Amino acid sequence: EEFAEAARQLKKEAPRIQxxxxxxxxxxxxxxxxxIREFPTVKFFVDGSRExxxxxxxxxxxxxxxxxxxxxxxxxxxLINSTDQAEAxxxxxxxxxxxxxxxxxxxxxxxxxxxxRDVPEMPFGMTASKDVCDNYxxxxxxxxxxxKGKPVHNEVLEDGRQNKxxxxxxxxxxxxxxxxxxxxxxxxxxxxVPVENHILLFTPTNSETFNEIYENYKSAAAEFRxxxxxxxxxxxxxxxxxxxxxxxxxxVDVPAVRILNLTSNAKYKMPADEVTVENLKEFCQSYxxxxxxxxxxxxxxxxxxxxxxxxxxxxxNFNKIVF
Numbered sequence: 189e190e191f192a193e194a195a196r197q198l199k200k201e202a203p204r205i206q207x208x209x210x211x212x213x214x215x216x217x218x219x220x221x222x223x224i225r226e227f228p229t230v231k232f233f234v235d236g237s238r239e240x241x242x243x244x245x246x247x248x249x250x251x252x253x254x255x256x257x258x259x260x261x262x263x264x265x266x267l268i269n270s271t272d273q274a275e276a277x278x279x280x281x282x283x284x285x286x287x288x289x290x291x292x293x294x295x296x297x298x299x300x301x302x303x304x305r306d307v308p309e310m311p312f313g314m315t316a317s318k319d320v321c322d323n324y325x326x327x328x329x330x331x332x333x334x335x336k337g338k339p340v341h342n343e344v345l346e347d348g349r350q351n352k353x354x355x356x357x358x359x360x361x362x363x364x365x366x367x368x369x370x371x372x373x374x375x376x377x378x379x380x381v382p383v384e385n386h387i388l389l390f391t392p393t394n395s396e397t398f399n400e401i402y403e404n405y406k407s408a409a410a411e412f413r414x415x416x417x418x419x420x421x422x423x424x425x426x427x428x429x430x431x432x433x434x435x436x437x438x439x440v441d442v443p444a445v446r447i448l449n450l451t452s453n454a455k456y457k458m459p460a461d462e463v464t465v466e467n468l469k470e471f472c473q474s475y476x477x478x479x480x481x482x483x484x485x486x487x488x489x490x491x492x493x494x495x496x497x498x499x500x501x502x503x504x505n506f507n508k509i510v511f
């Protein structure tokens with residue numbers, strides 16, 4: 189419905205842009221040709237070419253579809269010449285991103301404009317006006333994220349050193365809270381942000397220690413924004429049962445902290461029992477450095493595992509018996 193609404197609105201504004209839908213359960217050749225593995229998949233074809241269409245990922249609302257298409261076919265950012273213009277963009281929505289530059293012809297500007305094309309959820313502006321930069325106290329090429337009119341993140345942009353994908357991941361995380369509680373509504377948003385590392389805190393939100401644990405978790409989250417998404421799972425919520433099953437979390441285990449890599453589905457367990465800021469930071473850093481140990485869930489070893497000619501193996505006795 190959102191996709192169709194975007195098509196209706198753009199028909200008047202940009203009649204040369206055509207919207208189409210395909211049911212690939214019946215179009216097997218197209219599904220294979222364009223390697224369609226998840227739904228919905230949206231691809232943008234340019235100049236009649238079916239080679240290398242552009243993927244439109246994580247866009248679900250009509251307004252975002254429209255912005256995404258417009259930024260692909262025209263300027264991706266608004267050029268700001270005055271403080272009034274900047275303020276108008278900053279206060280137009282909950283989130284806004286402004287690029288402050290010394291001049292508008294360098295690698296950093298190019299990376300900034302490319303990134304803006306992939307983040308249609310928020311307005312982007314850029315300026316090389318000395319007056320505007322001075323007004324916000326900016327002296328270097330800097331990207332600033334504003335939330336509800338206030339700056340919440342500054343990222344200095346150095347020529348040739350910025351990675352567009354890393355910046356896109358960072359900016360997209362601001363569509364989530366620093367810590368996002370998992371539920372049916374937020375699960376879609378969580379998985380739409382292109383960060384493959386998720387850390388999950390399993391704890392009852394009505395426990396006596398919850399506030400302290402949550403504040404520690406939130407404090408650690410600020411340091412890893414753009415690298416790891418911090419998720420809270422309320423163990424009292426019965427609808428979260430499948431998440432507990434997936435991670436094999438038992439009542440006696442909580443509070444528990446796990447990291448999940450979405451690409452490999454590898455799981456990691458925080459070695460320390462206490463959910464302190466120091467333990468969380470150490471766990472996250474060791475994971476990012478590739479030093480965290482994989483956590484392999486296992487059933488308990490059955491009492492009669494070796495009574496029959498075919499032995500019963502589980503994670504806890506596999507290495508010992510096989511090797």
